[in-house]
Amino acid sequence: MLLYESIAENILEMINNEKLPHGYQLETLEELAEHYQTSKNTIVRALENLEARGFIYQVRGSGSFVRRKKRNYHLNLLSNQGYRNSLRKFSSTSKFVKKEIMMAPEYVRRELDVESDEKIIYIERIRYIGNQSRTLSLEKSYYRQKIIKDIPVEAIESSIFAYIQDELGVEIGFSDVYLKADKLSKYDANLLELDVGDPVLIVEEVYHTKTGEPFDYTELVYNYQESFLYAQSSTYQD
Amino acid sequence: MLLYESIAENILEMINNEKLPHGYQLETLEELAEHYQTSKNTIVRALENLEARGFIYQVRGSGSFVRRKKRNYHLNLLSNQGYRNSLRKFSSTSKFVKKEIMMAPEYVRRELDVESDEKIIYIERIRYIGNQSRTLSLEKSYYRQKIIKDIPVEAIESSIFAYIQDELGVEIGFSDVYLKADKLSKYDANLLELDVGDPVLIVEEVYHTKTGEPFDYTELVYNYQESFLYAQSSTYQD
């Protein structure tokens, strides 16, 4: 692990332990540089990292402060870990519904930027909160077989992203996310144990590897009664 | 404007002009440093800035590349400019509904972290696409009067954030955003010209100044037929 990353993790741990509460002012850059026996620039990097992830904010001329905690039981919309992190936040499980190999349909080709003869692994699964008592979401994913060789059912019923990263060694880079609300279709309503026409939150995600290749297009259909998402912006945005 | 920012803007302009198309490989860091007559580190800053804003991605050992364009007619969920930017993307207008001064109700106190006797400016407005033919959203905003002295109706009918920044000189920092889908209430359905029980996308936003003070809590109620949002993640996320 890199120096600035380990410093960031060290500070983050203190924030999460609530040793450093909301609003707390961190040591100054110079003090931290002294403390960690490194240069000021490296501290700047560490704090930038924490700022970009929404844990602190920095005010020129004043100091660096711990940012407020996010609401509990909300899912991070921009986490690049798919289902992986939500597993930790609240106990949840997945049920395998369907898996097939297909040629990329037109709307998937557009998102994944592939030719019509490229093979796609299509997977459908349902995510539950707790012990399959409450449905959280229905997930329809298209993976490029060229990059994601195969996904066993065991991975589908636990965490596909954990499998992709840990077993296949694919490194996740960045993603595009699109959002809308709509009325539930008959098929989706049935799987989510809701009524046709009920509201639904639809999230489309296109994931890319670290080298910029799109490898996964997923449509997430969220149960409106159970689904709460959050995101954070930092100081620099358009 | 800072050196690394002006370099970033310069490159961004070429991307937006499509002089640098999707997938295009930028010059190397050293070449750019030479080109702009600056140090490599400053170029690193400039490209980091573009990467964080989702315009490029960088691959160690390989190069820096122009990222794909976002879909048109989607609103940036994490823009810190409120309504300001969407004004440019597609013509839209606002209609003033209500404005009152009140003491902060409990749920607003919690979000804005204020005492119960602090004065709040409450504003309700409707946003339309085009010439008030299609409703886009209903906006319910709570501003701390301590920070936002007053908001004239003219600002409400154009852009409140433009007024806050340009006239009041308040600098926008970061924000927290929460999302869910729900069924439309009678009051909201009436204003949005939709039916009670129709789906709705609800976005709650808490905006902070650059110095970390929360100043605005807004609940956005989006017409599901017209509202499409997007967000982007960069390589570093949890």
Add this chain to the structure above:
DNA sequence: CAGTGGTCTAGACCACGGC
């Protein structure tokens, strides 16, 4: 193994917040 992005240093100087 060449080419390219990323980290780290040490230090100068700048810009802003708040007393």
Add this chain to the structure above:
DNA sequence: CCGTGGTCTAGACCACTGG
């Protein structure tokens, strides 16, 4: 006007990609 974050430099060295 002091204290604090932010920028910028020049250069050494490291780590990854891809032929």
